Amino acid sequence: MKNTMHWCILAIFFLQGILLASTAFKNKYAPNKAKSPNTEMKRVDVHSNNSLLLSDNTDCPSMKKNEKMSYETLLKKKLFTANYDTSSRPVFDDKQALPVMVSISLYHILDMNEKFQTIRFYFSIRLQWKDEHMTWNESCYGNRKKIWTSANKIWTPDTVIINNADDEFIDKSQTNAIIRSDGHVLWMYPAVVTTYCTLNVKYFPFDEQACTIKFISWTYSGLELDLDHNESLAANEVYYVKKNQEWFVRKITYKRNEERYACCEEPYPDVTFTIHMKRRSLFYIFNLIFPCGLIFFVSFLGFFLPIESGEKINLEMTILLALVVFLMFVGEQLPPTPDAIPLLGMLFAVTMSMVSGALFMGVIVTNIYFKKDSQKRPPRWLRHIFLTCCRSKNVYDRPAEQQLDHWKLRKDSTQKCNGGPHEGDEFSEVENHCDNYEMKCFPETSEDVKPHPQDVISSEWISIAYKLDRIFFWLFLLSAIVIFSMIIGGIPPELLSGD
Numbered sequence: 114m115k116n117t118m119h120w121c122i123l124a125i126f127f128l129q130g131i132l133l134a135s136t137a138f139k140n141k142y143a144p145n146k147a148k149s150p151n152t153e154m155k156r157v158d159v160h161s162n163n164s165l166l167l168s169d170n171t172d173c174p175s176m177k178k179n180e181k182m183s184y185e186t187l188l189k190k191k192l193f194t195a196n197y198d199t200s201s202r203p204v205f206d207d208k209q210a211l212p213v214m215v216s217i218s219l220y221h222i223l224d225m226n227e228k229f230q231t232i233r234f235y236f237s238i239r240l241q242w243k244d245e246h247m248t249w250n251e252s253c254y255g256n257r258k259k260i261w262t263s264a265n266k267i268w269t270p271d272t273v274i275i276n277n278a279d280d281e282f283i284d285k286s287q288t289n290a291i292i293r294s295d296g297h298v299l300w301m302y303p304a305v306v307t308t309y310c311t312l313n314v315k316y317f318p319f320d321e322q323a324c325t326i327k328f329i330s331w332t333y334s335g336l337e338l339d340l341d342h343n344e345s346l347a348a349n350e351v352y353y354v355k356k357n358q359e360w361f362v363r364k365i366t367y368k369r370n371e372e373r374y375a376c377c378e379e380p381y382p383d384v385t386f387t388i389h390m391k392r393r394s395l396f397y398i399f400n401l402i403f404p405c406g407l408i409f410f411v412s413f414l415g416f417f418l419p420i421e422s423g424e425k426i427n428l429e430m431t432i433l434l435a436l437v438v439f440l441m442f443v444g445e446q447l448p449p450t451p452d453a454i455p456l457l458g459m460l461f462a463v464t465m466s467m468v469s470g471a472l473f474m475g476v477i478v479t480n481i482y483f484k485k486d487s488q489k490r491p492p493r494w495l496r497h498i499f500l501t502c503c504r505s506k507n508v509y510d511r512p513a514e515q516q517l518d519h520w521k522l523r524k525d526s527t528q529k530c531n532g533g534p535h536e537g538d539e540f541s542e543v544e545n546h547c548d549n550y551e552m553k554c555f556p557e558t559s560e561d562v563k564p565h566p567q568d569v570i571s572s573e574w575i576s577i578a579y580k581l582d583r584i585f586f587w588l589f590l591l592s593a594i595v596i597f598s599m600i601i602g603g604i605p606p607e608l609l610s611g612d
Contacts, residue, residue: 184255192247193266202337203244203268203296210336213270214241214343215328215384220352222360222390223305227317228449231278232310232324234388240270240300241343248296257294264290264300270338275327275383278307315453318397319608321363326386334379335371342367342384359396363389391608401443401457408435409464409593412471416586420482420578425475429468436465456604463596467589474585482578485571499577 202211216239223233244267251258267290288302310324330338366387371380415428440461454462490496 184257185260188249188254188257188260189262191249193262197246197267199266199268201268202333203242203246205245210339211242211270212339212341213272213330214341215239215272216343217326217365217386218352219362219365219388222358222362225310225360227312227314228445230310230312230450231307233305233307234326235303235305237301237303239343240272242270242298243296244268244292244298245296247292247298249294251294259291259293261289261291264288264302267292267298269300270340271331271333272328272340273331274306274308275329276308276325278309312450313453314450314455316604316608317455317457318392318394318401319456319604321389321391321608324388324390326388327383328386329381329383334377335382336379338382340382340384341369359393360390361393363391365389397457401439402460405436405439405461405464408432408439409467412468413586413590415471415475416582416589420478420582423479425479426472429472429475433465433468433472436461436468440465456600460600463600467593467596470592471585471589474582474589478578478582478585481574481581485574487574488570490570491573491577495577496573499580500573 204211218237218239219234220237221235223235225232247267269290288300290298290300292298306326308324308326310322312320312322314320328340330340366389368385368387369382370385371382373380409432412429412432415425418425418428440458443455443457443461484491491500
């Protein structure tokens with residue numbers, strides 16, 4: 114029994130020796146297999162090169178020909194692992210503020226609403242930052258310098274336009290981001306944005322506006338995200354073509370600000386872009402200013418209408434109604450702002466005031482003219498101003514006393530024409546006894562040598578009316594020249610110049 118146990122133990126040791134020898138032989142002469150990537154990984158120092166977990170030998174896909182995928186696909190499989198968190202800032206040092214550069218390119222101005230003071234743009238927004246987790250060795254991936262991936266697969270800054278006037282914010286998740294091998298990310302997306310714009314309508318339609326677009330991070334403060342502008346792309350900001358457009362974009366400027374809000378103690382940086390643009394006013398000149406000026410110059414014709422026609426008032430009333438209609442059309446396009454009166458509105462208001470003044474003058478002149486049928490002479494002060502101080506060669510422009518002297522002189526001329534004096538030296542006798550004689554001696558002025566008292570009164574009122582109408586004309590002309598010169602002279606020369 115003891116011998117049997119002894120031989121069993123020896124057999125076991127012998128079998129173990131054979132197994133160990135066969136294992137050593139396989140390890141020595143068997144072909145080397147690819148080592149598992151999980152056994153050779155090591156972490157590179159975060160402060161030396163800020164890269165991902167890389168391996169010594171397996172970072173380069175040497176067996177690419179056996180794989181049915183491109184270098185870009187292999188690279189994305191390596192970068193977008195389960196360890197990548199799209200909600201965490203892509204930095205290794207938590208105390209480090211991530212710089213994010215923002216810039217825009219303007220393509221079109223879609224609409225300007227002066228009434229609600231909003232403007233609608235179509236432009237491209239560009240954001241740039243460095244993702245320290247997105248780095249690779251170009252030589253290991255076919256010298257690929259950059260890749261394209263959906264923006265919702267990587268961390269993106271939560272920048273918003275703070276003065277946005279749209280009902281909804283911009284949907285940015287449908288665009289791709291461009292990632293370079295050194296970790297720099299470029300994210301570009303188009304946007305149609307409506308923003309609030311405080312308009313200065315003082316010189317409308319020869320105005321120049323400055324509308325702002327303000328970018329800010331919605332949750333990150335300046336300690337976590339440093340928002341700034343990329344000056345290297347400043348030359349590519351304006352792609353706007355002014356042809357057949359109302360606005361001409363002069364330039365786009367930017368300014369970085371830091372503000373503290375009531376919610377938080379940390380400063381929040383923002384980048385404000387200001388779009389400087391000038392209105393091209395040809396449409397308003399041709400459709401509003403030119404008709405207004407034409408109607409205003411027609412109002413001058415009222416001073417050349419005969420007073421006895423009675424059409425002065427009708428003409429001025431028609432012109433005034435036409436200007437009211439134009440002013441209603443302009444008022445619908447102007448914002449209801451109390452800060453300044455628009456130049457175009459002032460032009461229409463002054464024109465209406467001038468035409469109203471011409472209507473008032475026409476009423477006064479017409480009223481004075483039709484007093485000729487009254488039995489009452491003009492007031493002494495009125496006769497002194499218009500008949501004594503403003504004398505005329507016309508006999509009807511003289512006072513009644515001088516007209517009586519004129520008729521007496523004509524009577525003496527009548528006596529000389531007859532060859533001798535007539536009986537009666539009074540004017541009443543000339544009126545009663547010289548009818549037939551006047552027809553012979555002064556056939557061309559036979560009506561003038563019979564000055565009835567009512568004719569004298571009528572001539573005074575008519576003379577005052579015509580002289581007052583001339584005075585009103587020159588007063589209206591000088592007032593128009595002075596007022597409109599002041600309005601046009603108040604416009605800055607650079608707003609009147611071309612584009």
